Each structure stands twice: as structure tokens, then as C-alpha cells.
Amino acid sequence: MAYIDSLYEYLDFYEKNNYLQGNLLVLDKGKPIIQRSYGDASIEYGIRNSVETKFMIGSLTKAFTSMIVFILHEQKQLDINESIQTYLTDFPDSSEISIYHCLTCTTGFPDFTSMKGFWEKEMRLTRTLDEMMDWIKNQEQLFEAGTQHAYSSSDYLILTKIIELTTGLSYEKALLKYVLEPLDMKDTGCLNEQKIVHDLADSYGYWGSEIKTVKTNLSFPLGAYGMYSTLPDLQIWNQAIQENRLLSEESAVKMFEPFQSTYACGWDIDNLMGQLCRQHMGIIDGFFSSIRQFPEKDFTVIFLSNQAVLPVTTITKQIAEIRFGKKYTAPTEERIVLSEKLQGELVGKYISENNGSSFEIISESNRLYVQMPKRYDVLYKFELILLESASGFTFLRTDKIDETMRITKDALIYKDVDGVLSQFRKS
Structure with a gap:
């Protein structure tokens, strides 16, 4: 692997300059080429990040939610082309909005994180999923469903509710039943405002040195951005996707098909240096995560960080560029x-x-x-x-x-x- 020396030089320079914090995994042909931990999981207690450290993964959660929906679709428990009004009967003027529109963020519903005062106040308040449904259904659509794309966590809260109504399970239990238990992902789950998760990293911002970040109330994000995981579990997840272990090939093709933009169903589809790339990032409470899959080359980069300011998506992009031939030489x-x-x-x-x-x-x-x-x-x-x-x-x-x-x-x-x-x- 000709690129390895250049990759080591890049990572060594970044580590020397304290530009890395969190856990990094680079997979080539399904095998870990790089698996490294950087910095502290808890600065206060002097606990270093390690392979066992759990991180909140933010909107990487959306890919899991999408997977559950497609599994339910294959099992004929729902149909992704159905109107959401089939399940959410009190949503006004929603007969033309489908589950597929939610999956692809083309409903036109505004993102609840853009509501006035959300990051200053609302994110700290306890909310139920039903309360969030009430807020979403009373919002004016930004455009007619299916005509445009606008990234919206509101769409994935709607999917969360539909999953619960369809299965009769909480989102967390549905996640366990349809994804985590079949794949034996034992260190992945949902957070809430009371749950204790062992080995969960704390997260930080930066003001001349590390500072604590303000935390979001986790009573309602659920299928939008409410999950935590580890590198080993995400390696399992990555391989399951590559091998279509949870879905048929036909459903997988549909799930990764962009609609009205580069966005597919819980994944953004791009091209990097001539290579097809499936990707997503997640940002929540000082955690910043990024996954980039290159299915045609069986190459994946995953970086989970607990430092808000790190340019995690840039780092995973630069690592992929090195893999595909871009030479890196550390400055002297x-x-x-x-x-x-x-x-x-x-x-x-x-x-x-x-x-x-x-x-x-x-x-x-x-x-x-x-x-x-x-x-x-x-x-x-x-x-x-x-x-x-x-x-x-x-x-x-x-x-x-x-x-x-x-x-x-x-x-x-x-x-x-x-x-x-x-x-x-x-x-």
C-alpha cells in the first residue's frame, strides 16, 4: 500500500501539533490500516480516549433510522411510498408527503434546530417526541414535498415516530431489535437525559485551551441525532452495509440513491478524486463525527471526536485523498x-x-x-x-x-x- 507512508506522515504531523482528539479508524479491504486514539475522553479525570471509548455520533444516527425504515419496508410493515398521514392522522395537509420524502429530507418541513432560540434555550428543555410532532405539524412547509431538498432533522423525528407506531416499540428498542442485536453491536445505543453510559467520553470546546460544552437535553433527538457508538461497533456497521447483511441489494440501491440533491436516505452521496463516496457527519454537544465510505474501493474512514472545533470532515477527506494518490509531505x-x-x-x-x-x-x-x-x-x-x-x-x-x-x-x-x-x- 503505497499511500501508507504518506498517511503516517500526515497523522504524525497532526498529532505532534495537537490537531487530533478522538478515535480514528481507516479500513482498507475491510481491514484496519489505522486505528488510533488521541487525547482525553475526560480532561477532568485524566482518562485517555481508547478503543472502548463511546462517543455521541450526532446525525450519523440518521443512517440507522433509514436502515430501520427500509427493513420495515422489506418486511411489509410499512411502505416508504405511503403518505405520512397514514400514521400521523392529525398532520394537516400531509397526504402528499411520503415516508420517502422524510428519508431524503424533501418534505419541506423546517428543521426544528433552526427554530428561534433553539441553541440558546430550547435545546436544554425536556421535550417528548409527541410535543415535537406538534411543533413540526404546525410549521408552514418551505416548499412542496418532493420538489426540493433541505436538510432537516424534523424529517427524521417524523420517521422516529412512524417507527414507534409501526413496531409498537420505542425507537431505542426498535434499534436494538432490527439493527444492533442482529449485528451484535453491544456498545451502541440511544442516550437520554438520565441514562448512564459507561465509557462515554465528555466533550469540549476551545477558548485558548479546552472548555466544557453546553449539553443538549436528549429527551427527544432519538432517530435524528440521539445515538452513541464506538469505533469497533461502527466497523461492524460499515461491513454490514458493504455486504448488504441487513437489506436486499435492491433496497440498498434505493437507500443510496440521491433524490433532489446529493442526499439519499440518511447518507450524502458525493464524488472525491473520481471515487464514489457515501458520507455523513454528525455534530452534537461538542462531539463531531464523520464517516466516508468508498464502496467501489472497499475503503472507509471514520473519525469520532470529542472536540467541537476539530475539522473532522476535512481530516477524513484529506485521509481519503492520500489513499487515492495525493502526496502529503509534512512542512519543516x-x-x-x-x-x-x-x-x-x-x-x-x-x-x-x-x-x-x-x-x-x-x-x-x-x-x-x-x-x-x-x-x-x-x-x-x-x-x-x-x-x-x-x-x-x-x-x-x-x-x-x-x-x-x-x-x-x-x-x-x-x-x-x-x-x-x-x-x-x-x-
């Missing part, structure tokens, strides 16, 4: 002293000439930091370290994520984790 650089003069010159607010985005550089205790919004406009604070490259130019590198700033006479040239360059000037 040396840390140099950041003078008080240069610190003083750099402190200030900066605005992008391209899109108006901004960040601020501050000095604290003779250290330089950048404060900037990242995913979902959450503000993060990273230390800036002055380095000199092998070719002799100086630049600033952030801690925790692989981003750099090159200092020029008139501006800062910012390179983000995806390699995108932006020019910022002092405001």
Missing part, C-alpha cells in the same frame, strides 16, 4: 521568538476584503491569540505561534487546528484548514 518549520514589537503591530481587528468576515488578534500574558468565529459562527480563541519555514519565511500557526497566517507588508494572508487563502486587513 521551527518555532521562533515572537517579539513584543511584532505582537504590538499585529494586535487589532481584521476584515476580509472578499466577504467581510473578521477576526481579532489580542495579546495576553505575552502571548498572541486570535479570536474568530468558526462553524455555526461560534467564537473560538487560538494561540498564535510564530514559525520559520525551511525556505526562510515567517508565519503564524494556530494551535488546535491547522490554520496559518502569513505576514505581508499590507495584510495577513490567512490559510484555513481546507487550504483556502483569504486576505485580511486591519480595520
Whole structure:
């Protein structure tokens, strides 16, 4: 495997710079090529992440929900082409909205996570699934069902309710019966606000160092984003999907068929370096997860992290690119002293000439930091370290994520984790 040396160099550089936290699995032809744990499951108690560590997997849950629905479809307990009104009789004007529309996020129902004040307040409140159904059914559709795609966890709460009504089981018990027990996935399940899960990692944000993240009430996410799992269990899950162990090939083809976008049924279908890719990410409470399957090459990357700021999807993408021929060479650089003069010159607010985005550089205790919004406009604070490259130019590198700033006479040239360059000037 010619790419292994390049992959090791990439991971070693990222580990050296503290850019990795969580559990990483790289599978080639069904065999683990890389299985590594990074950082702490609990900083407070000094517990390291290990292969046994459980992580919340966020919206990777949607693939499990989709699988249950297709199993019930094959068993003729429901029909994915049926109207949801067959089950949710009090949903107004829903006769033209099908289960398949929910699977593909094409119902037009707005995502409940976009409700006003959700992340500031609503996510912390206890809600029942029925209460969430009441909220969804009273929302105006954004578009006619089946005509457009708009990613919506509301659709997967509807599927959760339909699964419960069809089977007579709670979502968690249905998950056990139709997926987890048949596959012997013993370290996977649903969380709620009271359940104790042994070996579950805590999760963190970042403000110059790790900080605790605000937690979501887990009384209702269920089939939308309510699950936890481990790398070994997700390896089982991955192989079961590859081998059609739970579904017929005909149903699997339908499940992975995009509709009105790149989104299929609980999976996003893409192409990376000429390779078909089935993927999904999950973000919840400081946990960030990503799975990328390349079925034609029997290659999979899974990364489960308990650090919100890590660019997990970028890391799994870069690993896949290395697998498919992109050479990685770690930069050679040396840390140099950041003078008080240069610190003083750099402190200030900066605005992008391209899109108006901004960040601020501050000095604290003779250290330089950048404060900037990242995913979902959450503000993060990273230390800036002055380095000199092998070719002799100086630049600033952030801690925790692989981003750099090159200092020029008139501006800062910012390179983000995806390699995108932006020019910022002092405001």
C-alpha cells in the first residue's frame, strides 16, 4: 500500500501539533490500516480516549433510522411510498408527503434546530417526541414535498415516530431489535437525559485551551441525532452495509440513491478524486463525527471526536485523498521568538476584503491569540505561534487546528484548514 507512508506522515504531523482528539479508524479491504486514539475522553479525570471509548455520533444516527425504515419496508410493515398521514392522522395537509420524502429530507418541513432560540434555550428543555410532532405539524412547509431538498432533522423525528407506531416499540428498542442485536453491536445505543453510559467520553470546546460544552437535553433527538457508538461497533456497521447483511441489494440501491440533491436516505452521496463516496457527519454537544465510505474501493474512514472545533470532515477527506494518490509531505518549520514589537503591530481587528468576515488578534500574558468565529459562527480563541519555514519565511500557526497566517507588508494572508487563502486587513 503505497499511500501508507504518506498517511503516517500526515497523522504524525497532526498529532505532534495537537490537531487530533478522538478515535480514528481507516479500513482498507475491510481491514484496519489505522486505528488510533488521541487525547482525553475526560480532561477532568485524566482518562485517555481508547478503543472502548463511546462517543455521541450526532446525525450519523440518521443512517440507522433509514436502515430501520427500509427493513420495515422489506418486511411489509410499512411502505416508504405511503403518505405520512397514514400514521400521523392529525398532520394537516400531509397526504402528499411520503415516508420517502422524510428519508431524503424533501418534505419541506423546517428543521426544528433552526427554530428561534433553539441553541440558546430550547435545546436544554425536556421535550417528548409527541410535543415535537406538534411543533413540526404546525410549521408552514418551505416548499412542496418532493420538489426540493433541505436538510432537516424534523424529517427524521417524523420517521422516529412512524417507527414507534409501526413496531409498537420505542425507537431505542426498535434499534436494538432490527439493527444492533442482529449485528451484535453491544456498545451502541440511544442516550437520554438520565441514562448512564459507561465509557462515554465528555466533550469540549476551545477558548485558548479546552472548555466544557453546553449539553443538549436528549429527551427527544432519538432517530435524528440521539445515538452513541464506538469505533469497533461502527466497523461492524460499515461491513454490514458493504455486504448488504441487513437489506436486499435492491433496497440498498434505493437507500443510496440521491433524490433532489446529493442526499439519499440518511447518507450524502458525493464524488472525491473520481471515487464514489457515501458520507455523513454528525455534530452534537461538542462531539463531531464523520464517516466516508468508498464502496467501489472497499475503503472507509471514520473519525469520532470529542472536540467541537476539530475539522473532522476535512481530516477524513484529506485521509481519503492520500489513499487515492495525493502526496502529503509534512512542512519543516521551527518555532521562533515572537517579539513584543511584532505582537504590538499585529494586535487589532481584521476584515476580509472578499466577504467581510473578521477576526481579532489580542495579546495576553505575552502571548498572541486570535479570536474568530468558526462553524455555526461560534467564537473560538487560538494561540498564535510564530514559525520559520525551511525556505526562510515567517508565519503564524494556530494551535488546535491547522490554520496559518502569513505576514505581508499590507495584510495577513490567512490559510484555513481546507487550504483556502483569504486576505485580511486591519480595520
